[in-house]
Amino acid sequence: MKFGQAQPARRREDIRFLTGQGRYVDDIAPAGALQAWFLRSDRAHAEITALDVAAARTAPGVHLVLTADGLRAAGVETGMRFARVANRDGSRGAAPARPVLAEGRVRFVGEAVAMIVAETLEQARDAGELIDLSLDEVPVALALEPGGATIHPEAPGNLAFDYGIGREAETAAALAGAAHVVRLEVIHNRVIVNPLEPRGAWADWAEGRLHLCVNGQGVWNQKKELARMLGLAPDAVRVTNPDVGGGFGMKAMTYPEYVVIAQAARMLGRPVRWMSERGEGMLSDNAGRDLVAQAEIGFDAGLRITGYRVRVLSNLGAYNSQFGQPIQSELFSKVLTGVYDIPHAWQNTIGVFTNTAPVDAYRGAGRPEAILTIERVMDEAARVLGVSPFDLRRRNFIRTFPYRTVTGQVIDVGDFPRVLARAEVEADVAGFAARRAESESRGMLRGLGLATYIESILGDPSETARLTLDEGGGATLYVGTQSNGQGHETVYARMAAGMTGLPEERIRVVQGDSDLITNGGGTGGSRSVTVQGTALRATVLQTVAKLAAFLEGELGLTGVAFSDHVFGAPGSNLRLTLAEAADLARARGRADLCDQAATITLEGRSFPNGAHLAEVEIDPETGALQLDRYTVVDDFGTLIAPELAIGQVHGGVAQGYGQAVMELAVHDAEGQVLAASLMDYALPRATDLPFVDFTSEPVPSVLNPFGMKGCGEAGTVGALGAISNAVRDALAPRGVTRVDMPFSPQRIWHWLQAAA
Numbered sequence: 001m002k003f004g005q006a007q008p009a010r011r012r013e014d015i016r017f018l019t020g021q022g023r024y025v026d027d028i029a030p031a032g033a034l035q036a037w038f039l040r041s042d043r044a045h046a047e048i049t050a051l052d053v054a055a056a057r058t059a060p061g062v063h064l065v066l067t068a069d070g071l072r073a074a075g076v077e078t079g080m081r082f083a084r085v086a087n088r089d090g091s092r093g094a095a096p097a098r099p100v101l102a103e104g105r106v107r108f109v110g111e112a113v114a115m116i117v118a119e120t121l122e123q124a125r126d127a128g129e130l131i132d133l134s135l136d137e138v139p140v141a142l143a144l145e146p147g148g149a150t151i152h153p154e155a156p157g158n159l160a161f162d163y164g165i166g167r168e169a170e171t172a173a174a175l176a177g178a179a180h181v182v183r184l185e186v187i188h189n190r191v192i193v194n195p196l197e198p199r200g201a202w203a204d205w206a207e208g209r210l211h212l213c214v215n216g217q218g219v220w221n222q223k224k225e226l227a228r229m230l231g232l233a234p235d236a237v238r239v240t241n242p243d244v245g246g247g248f249g250m251k252a253m254t255y256p257e258y259v260v261i262a263q264a265a266r267m268l269g270r271p272v273r274w275m276s277e278r279g280e281g282m283l284s285d286n287a288g289r290d291l292v293a294q295a296e297i298g299f300d301a302g303l304r305i306t307g308y309r310v311r312v313l314s315n316l317g318a319y320n321s322q323f324g325q326p327i328q329s330e331l332f333s334k335v336l337t338g339v340y341d342i343p344h345a346w347q348n349t350i351g352v353f354t355n356t357a358p359v360d361a362y363r364g365a366g367r368p369e370a371i372l373t374i375e376r377v378m379d380e381a382a383r384v385l386g387v388s389p390f391d392l393r394r395r396n397f398i399r400t401f402p403y404r405t406v407t408g409q410v411i412d413v414g415d416f417p418r419v420l421a422r423a424e425v426e427a428d429v430a431g432f433a434a435r436r437a438e439s440e441s442r443g444m445l446r447g448l449g450l451a452t453y454i455e456s457i458l459g460d461p462s463e464t465a466r467l468t469l470d471e472g473g474g475a476t477l478y479v480g481t482q483s484n485g486q487g488h489e490t491v492y493a494r495m496a497a498g499m500t501g502l503p504e505e506r507i508r509v510v511q512g513d514s515d516l517i518t519n520g521g522g523t524g525g526s527r528s529v530t531v532q533g534t535a536l537r538a539t540v541l542q543t544v545a546k547l548a549a550f551l552e553g554e555l556g557l558t559g560v561a562f563s564d565h566v567f568g569a570p571g572s573n574l575r576l577t578l579a580e581a582a583d584l585a586r587a588r589g590r591a592d593l594c595d596q597a598a599t600i601t602l603e604g605r606s607f608p609n610g611a612h613l614a615e616v617e618i619d620p621e622t623g624a625l626q627l628d629r630y631t632v633v634d635d636f637g638t639l640i641a642p643e644l645a646i647g648q649v650h651g652g653v654a655q656g657y658g659q660a661v662m663e664l665a666v667h668d669a670e671g672q673v674l675a676a677s678l679m680d681y682a683l684p685r686a687t688d689l690p691f692v693d694f695t696s697e698p699v700p701s702v703l704n705p706f707g708m709k710g711c712g713e714a715g716t717v718g719a720l721g722a723i724s725n726a727v728r729d730a731l732a733p734r735g736v737t738r739v740d741m742p743f744s745p746q747r748i749w750h751w752l753q754a755a756a
């Protein structure tokens with residue numbers, strides 16, 4: 001890549017977004033599209049004893065009412081697909097069917113029971129009032145432990161899976177023989193994702209072909225599922241993603257609504273649109289986190305870790321969501337031991353069904369949960385053992401690479417001591433004592449929290465890119481990932497310009513259309529720029545190689561090569577740019593050389609890592625918390641677009657702050673959601689956060705040609721532990737020994753009163 005490729009630049013998307021020119025799914029629905037509305041259960045667990053939709057079908061403006069019976073009669077496969085993990089006994093996790101519309105029983109508040117399609121949304125809602133839905137309530141199961149009222153007969157005791165990984169016997173022996181053992185329970189509160197743009201989609205059926213436009217995080221999984229469930233050939237399904245206003249993992253899945261509106265469009269021969277309302281989404285979107293981790297860590301006399309054991313109780317909600325089972329099992333395990341050299345570790349995750357909305361991926365997906373757990377335990381161990389949390393971490397850092405963890409992950413490179421040392425300087429840890437004294441002089445409590453983290457980029461290690469050299473010296477780049485606001489258009493155009501010499505402003509980036517690339521991995525797991533960038537490089541190299549071979553044959557030359565953005569050959573005066581070579585190929589009838597695609601598979605996953613330092617100030621009279629200072633030092637390897645990486649870190653820290661301080665999805669004993677509007681559910685605002693200071697301390701990865709490591713979720717992975725440890729540190733002088741997220745004023749005040 002050319003010098004200056006990794007320098008800051010403006011995001012090309014921003015002008016479009018900031019001037020109202022973004023084109024989101026609800027902006028581009030076909031004219032005359034019918035409106036869909038879903039009747040949802042207002043009970044958490046009940047038998048459906050009556051579902052009469054006859055009156056709704058004859059209501060003004062209504063074109064169609066669909067229930068599970070209607071879908072089955074139309075030949076639709078109503079069971080959704082999901083991943084299952086291996087149990088410790090070798091069997092697979094429980095697989096109760098998840099219907100797209102409730103069949104026989106409802107299992108969470110917000111579950112879709114029927115869909116009405118009408119000329120207007122008001123008519124569809126009015127028709128919904130005419131549906132006779134009778135529900136006979138049955139006992140509700142909410143406990144995060146196996147047992148209680150049965151939700152699915154296929155999962156006795158509501159046990160979804162019993163997963164284990166690591167060295168169970170060796171870990172038990174290491175803990176039994178340790179000089180010091182520290183135990184801690186860490187509660188990971190359930191959060192509601194709340195992207196700026198709620199979920200939505202529209203479907204159209206024309207000439208025997210389905211087009212679903214959805215605000216998702218990729219198109220190919222949606223395409224495969226629609227083809228399977230609707231009994232269509234893959235070529236008969238097109239899925240597109242327009243501009244997307246936030247995804248955070250929650251929009252990565254196929255949801256019931258997309259299948260039902262697609263079938264409605266096929267039955268009616270007219271486009272059908274649906275847009276979730278905020279309250280509807282807070283009930284029906286996949287939730288995040290919701291687990292309890294019980295951890296034990298052992299040290300020898302020299303304070304080196306000898307063993308680490310974690311038991312996780314994970315709430316899956318009422319059904320297996322698409323990736324629900326692997327999140328707190330397989331993905332948690334990928335960074336189970338964090339940045340530490342731990343010889344023996346064991347993780348046991350118990351997945352439990354409850355009468356709540358399904359739980360699935362949320363920014364970080366298992367890695368924030370694993371890192372929060374071990375970073376809380378390490379901080380607690382430092383406090384119990386009477387040593388500096390910085391020193392305890394340094395004693396136990398991984399120092400030799402490549403390093404294979406107990407759970408089989410191979411970390412290619414890293415320099416954790418260097419990152420931490422830089423973080424101490426950037427955060428002015430030496431000046432913390434004076435800042436704490438100043439806070440105390442005003443009657444305030446100040447705490448410093450540290451979290452050192454590592455994450456593994458996830459998702460499909462394969463990706464495709466297609467590059468078309470356009471007439472006039474431009475190019476169109478087709479990518480298999482999907483921007484949800486990260487700035488992909490900017491970074492991909494910049495990378496393509498650096499590789500080809502074409503003007504960046506003349507490179508058009510096209511994403512989110514299953515008709516334009518045969519396959520793609522979508523966006524998730526911090527994979528996009530690393531995997532897509534490598535695919536782009538392969539495509540450019542293929543294009544250059546084919547044009548070089550063409551020039552050799554056409555001009556009678558040998559050794560044609562592309563260097564410094566120009567084709568040349570030894571002993572000749574050949575000097576052609578890529579655009580000029582493409583023009584010559586087209587003129588000679590070889591336009592095929594100007595449209596190339598390549599698919600790559602990374603040989604291994606990279607491991608972004610870093611250190612977060614948070615300082616909080618707490619008013620003991622009210623319990624109010626202020627995040628006063630925040631410092632991040634990250635090793636993202638090579639930064640292709642630094643300003644985009646910084647933006648991702650800022651956003652990730654904000655979401656981590658939200659979960660740590662104010663977000664909590666609450667249910668009552670009947671399974672009713674008590675925080676189903678933004679009047680009841682708190683989200684962070686700009687005024688809640690200080691400036692987030694970011695420093696890059698890179699160690700380039702050796703597992704991709706650019707040395708990149710991914711950055712999309714790292715802010716959240718580190719923020720939870722840093723803020724939690726800061727709160728624990730601030731309250732410790734007042735005798736508070738346990739803190740649990742979220743750190744609301746009411747909770748903090750009660751802890752202080754109890755300690756007093």
